[in-house]
Amino acid sequence: MTPWVTVLLACAAAYALKLAGYLVPAGWFDGPRRSRMIALLPVALLSALVAVQTVVGDGGLLVLDARIAALAVAFLLLALRANFLVVVAGAALVAGVLRALGWS
């Protein structure tokens, strides 16, 4: 497989998956239960993504490093009803400072 074939196949498959979600007939997910399931899907995927981004390290092993400290600060700021930008910047600052101090 040449690099161009690899690149274009990956692009085509990615777009086909994205578009497929838009082409599913709305009727498939009518009804309160299915509707709620579809509404909860992004909640499940994004929650899992945050968890993986925060505590999963090389080889899929769980590690506690600057990322978990930053997310803890983000949740603290959220509980204090801080502004969105303050939460995001606060987490970045904590991670950046901890890494500058040498904690992974």
Added chain:
Amino acid sequence: MTAAVEHPLTPDRRRAVVRQALSVGVATGAYGISFGALSVASGLTVLQTQVLSLLLFSGGSQFAVVGVLGAGGGGAAAVATSTLLGVRNGLYALQTSRFLGVRGVRRLAAAQLTIDESTAVGLGQEERAAQRLGFWVTGLAVFTGWNLMTLAGALLGNALGDPRAYGLDAAAAAAFAALLWPRLRSGDAAVTAVLAVVVALVASPVLPAGVPVILAAAAAVVVGLRRPGRHESAPTAHADDRPGADPLP
């Protein structure tokens, strides 16, 4: 489908949504420089690198392609890993298609912009108009920033250094958490989130990268399909069970 009432957004709300969208766009776009540098280092040309950011446009999948190729893996393995990571965009689209209500060319464009960030910002809003605005502004901001920074990274290498040094990875996770936060007041969503986190973390050490997050979608299926909703609890119907109420949490 419920006919959600369309309220025009106040200028204040518009500004708040756009500010959220642009900050997510900047934080994510900055990562494009890492991708551009890594892609060229893995042996792809600048043009191939740029095509990935323009046409594939999904960070995790793009890093997977160049990661597998850079490690000497074959094209088939690169495409398979990339596609596996792309499954979640298709699952996002099931929900984003509902609040966007797009047809024709706009639907083709919305599909390309359906990624973690645009979905999260859309989902983080209460009103339908804000969901749409958040999705489009975030999608376009990330698309623009990601592609410009990809080009910069491909041409200049990693001139700014590792984005992790600036805490940008933590910024991305914090932004997703902040966008999910208002949703978690609903019991169903909170239970789903906790279940999803447990599934992903238990699966991570034993399954290939990308699979644990997709597996976590099961949390939505279990909570969504098994728990009787307010609208189905007919015997103890209360005043808040008004017909036509939006079933979305």
